[in-house]
Amino acid sequence: MPERFYLDPYQTSLDTTVVSHDERGIVLADTLCYPLGGGQPGDTGTLSLADGSQLVIADTRRDKTTREILHQPAPGSVQLAAGSTVTLQLDWARRYRHMRIHSCLHLLSCVVRAGVTGGNLSADSGRLDFDLPEGMELDAAHIERELNTLIAANHAVSVQMTSGEALRAQPELIKTMSVTPPLDLPAIRLVAIAGVDLQPCGGTHVRHTGEIGAVVVKKIESKGARNKRVVIALAGQD
Incomplete structure (x- = not known):
């Protein structure tokens, strides 16, 4: 199955869940964010959490070994628990x-x-x-x-x-x-x-x-x- 940013590069918002969050970054069950590659920068955006707070996604990369898409949170961001429900909002203008x-x-x-x-x-x-x-x-x-x-x-x-x-x-x-x-x-x-x-x-x-x-x-x-x-x-x- 093609990744969502290929299926519809115009989609700007997505409800998804956290698979993992460690020192590499945040892995989501699904994502809109294009990872750095081919001369094109990685996407940025925000994750809206269940309590109404937001976490800033400062960059998006792809793990060279696992091929997972890693969302890089801004410094000082809270640690997200696996299974957390989030809404991903793409920085569409960028x-x-x-x-x-x-x-x-x-x-x-x-x-x-x-x-x-x-x-x-x-x-x-x-x-x-x-x-x-x-x-x-x-x-x-x-x-x-x-x-x-x-x-x-x-x-x-x-x-x-x-x-x-x-x-x-x-x-x-x-x-x-x-x-x-x-x-x-x-x-x-x-x-x-x-x-x-x-x-x-x-x-x-x-x-x-x-x-x-x-x-x-x-x-x-x-x-x-x-x-x-x-x-x-x-x-x-x-």
Whole structure:
């Protein structure tokens, strides 16, 4: 069963129970919180307790060994007993900005046609690093114009599933040069932007590119002989 943040990335509230709370963090029976990964930050939010008090979730991570999703409480938080009933409220404004910027980075990888050597995003901006042939220059105004054209076209964004074996037969779908998807898995998520892009991705995304809103190219900088970094942001975030 896909995790809830994949089933409905727009869900903002959930009633659930505490499985455990130890030095690693809080494990819930179910969660909306996306754990840090793929360049996308972990979600934040609050847990409302039965007595009316609230506990702040400052970050979300995934245990590399157990694969459990660990909710990191703010320092000084009370210890929660296993079986406690809680209501999880996602910091939706922050998550939605992550979704908008992440989807825009997929569009950026289509506008700049080069291998991607790295990337990251926050609630304010995002960036991709590109492996460019020596002497090739990037024009910020052109990139910004092309991005906003794709956004305004309001292309549908959806998720498809494939296998590692099938993805091996379509290496052109893998744009990241530094990280390869786990091709040994029987099921791998692909994010499709209708008529524009298809690539493996484990992040959360908007349903239509129009939701991204206008964006700006904040800067383009060199990160080595062949690497160029393009930083984008949602318009009006400064």
